[in-house]
Amino acid sequence: MSFSTDVKKELCSIRTEQAATRAECHGMLVLCRSFSFDKILFQSGVKEVAEHFCSLLRLSFDVIALVKQGGSKKPVYSVEIASLADRQRILNMLAYENTNPLIINFDKIRASGHIKEFIKGAFLSAGMVSNPEKEYRAEFSFKSNEVAADFIGILDSKGFDFTMTYRAGKFLVYTKNSTTIEELLTYLGAGNETLNLIGVKVYKSIRNKSNRQNNFETSNIVKTANAAFKQTEAIKKLEQAGKLATLPEELLEAAKLRLNNPDMSLTNLCKLSKVSLTRSGLNHRLQKLLEMAEEL
Numbered sequence: 274m275s276f277s278t279d280v281k282k283e284l285c286s287i288r289t290e291q292a293a294t295r296a297e298c299h300g301m302l303v304l305c306r307s308f309s310f311d312k313i314l315f316q317s318g319v320k321e322v323a324e325h326f327c328s329l330l331r332l333s334f335d336v337i338a339l340v341k342q343g344g345s346k347k348p349v350y351s352v353e354i355a356s357l358a359d360r361q362r363i364l365n366m367l368a369y370e371n372t373n374p375l376i377i378n379f380d381k382i383r384a385s386g387h388i389k390e391f392i393k394g395a396f397l398s399a400g401m402v403s404n405p406e407k408e409y410r411a412e413f414s415f416k417s418n419e420v421a422a423d424f425i426g427i428l429d430s431k432g433f434d435f436t437m438t439y440r441a442g443k444f445l446v447y448t449k450n451s452t453t454i455e456e457l458l459t460y461l462g463a464g465n466e467t468l469n470l471i472g473v474k475v476y477k478s479i480r481n482k483s484n485r486q487n488n489f490e491t492s493n494i495v496k497t498a499n500a501a502f503k504q505t506e507a508i509k510k511l512e513q514a515g516k517l518a519t520l521p522e523e524l525l526e527a528a529k530l531r532l533n534n535p536d537m538s539l540t541n542l543c544k545l546s547k548v549s550l551t552r553s554g555l556n557h558r559l560q561k562l563l564e565m566a567e568e569l
Contacts (some may be wrong), residue, residue, distance in 0.1 A: 275404065277401050284463055292387070295333040295391040297397075304399035305398050309373060310361065310364055312360075314351065318349060318551050319350070322350070333366075338359075339352070383427065388430065391502055392460075400412070402454060404452070410447060414444075420444075421437055431460065433456065436448070456540075468502060476485075504559050507566035539552045542555055
């Protein structure tokens with residue numbers, strides 16, 4: 274199973290709020306095999322993605338569709354909207370006019386307030402993340418230069434720096450920046466696979482320096498990096514919920530230390546503390562913050 278497949282399966286397991294299902298389904302439609310009044314055909318090599326698409330169709334447009342399996346070498350899971358009435362229902366509810374090809378209104382997508390779900394749908398439909406052990410690369414595949422360029426604008430509005438190239442008859446919107454990939458996966462909700470990517474990234478960094486730093490223990494460093502990431506995300510969650518300012522002084526100090534130094538070890542964080550603080554004491558406070566975030 275590929276890393277990209279794992280990411281997509283994790284994203285499919287996340288329940289989308291009812292108000293945002295249409296935006297996510299829209300993203301899957303825009304990048305699917307065929308999207309027009311004449312034909313809507315979605316295909317994926319991941320069964321869970323095709324089933325997720327059917328679920329979104331039902332929730333968003335009250336359209337019932339089935340997954341069909343094909344492919345001679347690798348399985349291909351297809352969902353086709355055969356009914357003209359259902360295709361018209363979907364496209365009319367998305368405010369499309371009968372043009373060929375369809376003109377994608379990205380201004381309306383931006384105004385919908387559900388850009389994250391739209392990008393998530395686009396990734397599920399025609400996105401890819403390479404195995405980080407081999408290379409850092411995330412991309413979306415488009416048939417149209419104009420649509421690809423507009424999609425870059427959507428990504429840019431959320432702070433993701435992607436570029437475009439043309440290869441094998443497709444316009445690819447891509448990045449090779451590992452940090453951008455981490456941020457995108459976190460933004461979309463694939464937290465577990467983000468941690469796996471970070472772990473591989475740390476391991477590769479240590480491996481590349483192994484000739485000079487033979488005493489490093491990779492497993493401990495990966496564990497430290499994963500723990501720091503979880504702590505940072507928990508603190509951000511408390512901050513977004515308005516809980517950070519209400520914390521006791523000692524927990525607030527620990528939160529600020531970790532938030533301002535997301536990659537630093539506990540030992541070095543203690544050195545930055547305004548008050549005398551042991552490594553175990555700081556670790557206890559950060560664990561308390563994790564527990565509080567889990568209760569939200």
